Amino acid sequence: MTNSHPLYINGQWVTGTKTVTNINPSDLSDIIGEFDQASAEQTQQAISAAQSGFAQWSKSGLEQRYKILMAIGDELIARQDELGELLSREEGKPLAEGKGEVYRSGQFFHYYAAEVLRQIDERAESVRPGVEIDIRREPLGVVGVISPWNFPMATAVWKIAPALAFGNAVVFKPANLVPASAWALTEIISKQDLPAGTFNLVMGSGGETGETLISSPGVQAITFTGSLEVGRRVAAATVGNLVKCQLEMGSKNALIVLDDADLDLAVEAAFNGAYSGSGQKCTASSRLIVTDAVHDEFVSKLKARLEIAKVGHALEDGVQIGPIADKRQLESNLAWIERAKADGATLAYGGSRVEAENDGYYMAPTLFTGTTNTMAINRDEIFGPIACVIRVPDYETALATLNDTQYGLTAGIITNSLKIASDFKARAQTGCVMVNLPTAGTDYHVPFGGRKNSSFGPREQGQYAREFYTVVKTCYVRA
Numbered sequence: 001m002t003n004s005h006p007l008y009i010n011g012q013w014v015t016g017t018k019t020v021t022n023i024n025p026s027d028l029s030d031i032i033g034e035f036d037q038a039s040a041e042q043t044q045q046a047i048s049a050a051q052s053g054f055a056q057w058s059k060s061g062l063e064q065r066y067k068i069l070m071a072i073g074d075e076l077i078a079r080q081d082e083l084g085e086l087l088s089r090e091e092g093k094p095l096a097e098g099k100g101e102v103y104r105s106g107q108f109f110h111y112y113a114a115e116v117l118r119q120i121d122e123r124a125e126s127v128r129p130g131v132e133i134d135i136r137r138e139p140l141g142v143v144g145v146i147s148p149w150n151f152p153m154a155t156a157v158w159k160i161a162p163a164l165a166f167g168n169a170v171v172f173k174p175a176n177l178v179p180a181s182a183w184a185l186t187e188i189i190s191k192q193d194l195p196a197g198t199f200n201l202v203m204g205s206g207g208e209t210g211e212t213l214i215s216s217p218g219v220q221a222i223t224f225t226g227s228l229e230v231g232r233r234v235a236a237a238t239v240g241n242l243v244k245c246q247l248e249m250g251s252k253n254a255l256i257v258l259d260d261a262d263l264d265l266a267v268e269a270a271f272n273g274a275y276s277g278s279g280q281k282c283t284a285s286s287r288l289i290v291t292d293a294v295h296d297e298f299v300s301k302l303k304a305r306l307e308i309a310k311v312g313h314a315l316e317d318g319v320q321i322g323p324i325a326d327k328r329q330l331e332s333n334l335a336w337i338e339r340a341k342a343d344g345a346t347l348a349y350g351g352s353r354v355e356a357e358n359d360g361y362y363m364a365p366t367l368f369t370g371t372t373n374t375m376a377i378n379r380d381e382i383f384g385p386i387a388c389v390i391r392v393p394d395y396e397t398a399l400a401t402l403n404d405t406q407y408g409l410t411a412g413i414i415t416n417s418l419k420i421a422s423d424f425k426a427r428a429q430t431g432c433v434m435v436n437l438p439t440a441g442t443d444y445h446v447p448f449g450g451r452k453n454s455s456f457g458p459r460e461q462g463q464y465a466r467e468f469y470t471v472v473k474t475c476y477v478r479a
């Protein structure tokens, strides 16, 4: 990869108005590159280019769309080692997770390539004799894609792939902290024979590039993944223009561990759910709700698991917990730890920064016990390797505690009772439910999303994506 990284607008690489420096959070001396920033005017140019691209791409043949999406998926999968390393370098997740994310991104393109060929419209009888009705789906037009930093490639791809598959043009604004994966993806897409303007990359800040995109009446839809605060702003701006929007936001997921749980399984699920990706996942299990009878044994086993977890450089062999993505996030995590202590939580493990030779943003995986669900640390999303144990007497209290939150993305339970598992599936107020599995980790061919303040608008992924990326037209014909 070269050191300078321009924008991609109307089928051309274009120099931005300024640049940001992308730094490896595992090693602050490792500069990944300079990445151009799109001004408001350039973002507008990308939207105009996308309108022209849409005019052609929306009329493209199915075979053409299928082949292009397959080719993008093929290249991502073929280059998973190289691009996975780049992703881990810029975001800090361990190398296996970085490669896995690139591989998964390839799978999303393959899945939506197949969806291109699977679209069948509906026909209805008319109440008026001699009139035929067909109900068809059409592309929307220009879709603005805004993605977060924690999954630099996958979140963008699970939006871009269906947007293109259903015949839309895209203006893509990645998070400024992780532009390298977005740029590498754009380079792969740019090699395909797409009409100019069908796909555009505008790297830049939320305040300028993002605001221009969400405030433009020239886009027909905005698909956003990020924080609740920014999600609310995206909703306000798009509703003002009557532009369709889809929001996937934060959460405060909980894993319940019951008396009858297999405790080794519970500890692995808690470890994976709370600490993988340094807890920087919308699906992270930041609340561990444990019943009295197994509380002490579970806590002691989880502490033993944390003791052997290797924290370190994302590219180093055997590392399970990489650095925090940036300084601001690290400082926020450390402030949360102080707040929890001040509120009366007991620090059971970790709780501090881990100093390293290369100044990386490392911190110890952290566990609190003796917390209540009313403490601030159990109300707000933290987005770091910090989990809090909440002790409860029984399943009913555990479930009520799990549901007592403004969020509703994923919920997990570890139990051997089929009856309780079945009840939990029905009563957890979340978009995804996991039984004897971590709260994080989903498949790519089924819908993904949440309830309450975690999600807004139609579901993402799988066949459900069609609802957002298309519009319905009802046609009446008198033969």
Ligand SMILES: NC(=O)c1ccc[n+]([C@@H]2O[C@H](COP(=O)([O-])OP(=O)(O)OC[C@H]3O[C@@H](n4cnc5c(N)ncnc54)[C@H](O)[C@@H]3O)[C@@H](O)[C@H]2O)c1
Pocket (backbone or CB within 6 Å): 146, 147, 148, 149, 150, 151, 155, 173, 174, 175, 176, 204, 205, 206, 207, 209, 210, 211, 214, 225, 226, 227, 228, 230, 231, 233, 234, 248, 249, 250, 251, 281, 282, 381, 383, 409, 454
């Ligand atoms: N539910 C999910 O599927 C899911 C998945 C991954 C991450 N997340 C959430 O993402 C958050 C972490 O990501 P983040 O810190 O990048 O979120 P963020 O909200 O700060 O930023 C998300 C994106 O919005 C852009 N943005 C910021 N201000 C904007 C504005 N005014 N107008 C338009 N765009 C703007 C940012 O530049 C970035 O590209 C967490 O809350 C996490 O839970 C949710």
